[in-house]
Amino acid sequence: MFLFIFVAIPLIVASVMLIIGRFSRDVLPDFLANLCFFLLLCASIMISCSWPGTGQYMHILKWFSTNLNIKVVLDGLSLLMIFTISIVSLSVGLFSINYMGKYGSKSLYYAILLVLVASMNGIVLTADLFTMYIFIEAAGIASYGLVSLGRTRYSTEGAFKYLVLSAIASSFILLGIAGVFVNTGTTDIRSISASGFSSKFFIILFLTGFSFKCGLVPFHTWMPDAYTAAPAVLPAISSGIFVKVAGVYTVARIFFNALPFSAGVSSVMVYLGIISIVVGALLALGQSGLKRLLAYSSISQVGYIILGIGIGTPLGIIGGLLHMFNHAIFKSLLFLNAGAVEYTCGTDDSLKLGGLGKNMPFTSTTNVIGLLSAAGVPPLNGFWSKLIIVVALFKANMFLYGFIAILASVLTLGYLLLIQRRVFFGKIKECFENIVDVPFWMNLSMVGLGLVCVWVGVSFAPILIKWVLPAANVLMQGIRTSFCALGGIL
């Protein structure tokens, strides 16, 4: 029952949120939603503390001794994801207390956000491909809702583009699941793995579908439009965790734990990763809008994650998973910073801004932390994960890709520092002379994420041992099974 709360509590709170919104416009929805996120974070930390490091927890729900057959499974990889979802959703929830006031009904917004969180938790806690698909769709629909909350022509356009492209991606995934079901007679991940089923056609379908969800080049076009048009909390949670849960996690789960991880899959993942890193970084260079620039930067950073996991070596997987966690933290922070600037100045166009650092010290400082983490500057969290990925590339004799990854990181530092200088440094523009830093909850949220960046960077070994290594072990187990199966065939 304990594991099921990650899905049930947000859904239950979401279901009563609209009724609560009738009695209290702001206070109760703010309190209830954030209490829910806080409880989920506490629960994920509690599970992490009691986690033995290997194996899995499997709970089958019962209702008065009747078996409900709701099988909730948690292993090292799910634990890392649950922990990441909990941290980012609490930060976004706290940020929303002040930020979402101007975007209409808060109770409706929190209801959508809670459904999104419940669905993401559902994706990582199920061991069934079809159930995973349903939760991906639920999370996708909630995401469209958050994009359309912008309530402008552009946000509707962004939401529509997101909706259409995501539906195409979903049809690829659904076709893949149907194919696996027809050939194996099951959608249970363990049973699929035990059947040893593999088919290039269905692998291509899955890779295409999930590349859309990840926003990898050339399937990335939805991301900049959707993120630019939406309130900053959507890109913070979407780029921060949704893309990882619906894209990276599911790719890893399917290709390491359900279908055999082959050299072909590894090559395609490495190519997609390296192309995304380069194209994302180059496209980010010419952007002046903060959210648009960060959207392109996200494409580049997700490329690092896919590249790391795609190498398929233990070091590469560890680097990819650590970067997934780190990117969730620093990219959410950067998007929230962009939201804070937009909240105060009414625009996120860096060409219209300047010298905000003096009047917005918290936002400016946390933005520096976020950008240095994104660029992989020591001793912040992004440094360690990028270092591990680059070392893994060199160890796998992929020297060219290693150098490209380093160069792209320098490029990232370049465009993010340029934005920092344009927005926060220099002489303040006349129209912004009287602005003050954002309200308390927004600052608290940004400072919290900034501290996590520093904390993970300074004491990264405990994080690695507690969360990342057990997750990497789950994927490595999949590779070992694949090799055993191949050995059996050969």
Place this chain on the structure above:
Amino acid sequence: MDILFLVGVIVFVACAVLLKDMMKAAICLMVSSIIMGIIFFRLHAPYAGVFEISVIAGLVMVLFIMTISLIGGDADVKEPPVPIAVFIFLFLVFSLVVALKIPGLPIDQSRVLPIGSVKIGEVLWIRRTFDIIGQVGVIFAGVFVLLSVVGARRKNGK
């Protein structure tokens, strides 16, 4: 009985194509999909039935309705006189083709579940219970998003 269900599917699908009001067309498609799911159950393919209802009647419908709301396609539209003659003609041609050209589907009997081995309720409520929770999430998300879109429209005075 199966013939009745098949006729039902064709009628509702035809309505989905012929109706100009997109919301009504989407609802017709949903009904046809539910009947299709029932047909799957009757043909002893319970999982196909559950997946059909989950995906088409559940997920895809929420996506359709949301898209229609986003693009403003749910405004009142005048229905033109339904071209019944065309529909009846096509229906008869279809029935003739089915009767003459498709004597039976090549079904691998070893993969067909024995009659009465699995009940609809068992698959839907017991074997795929977690899917129902996911569907609750889909429905909640769909309803909340629709409310949000409707609220935005009212605010913009459209």
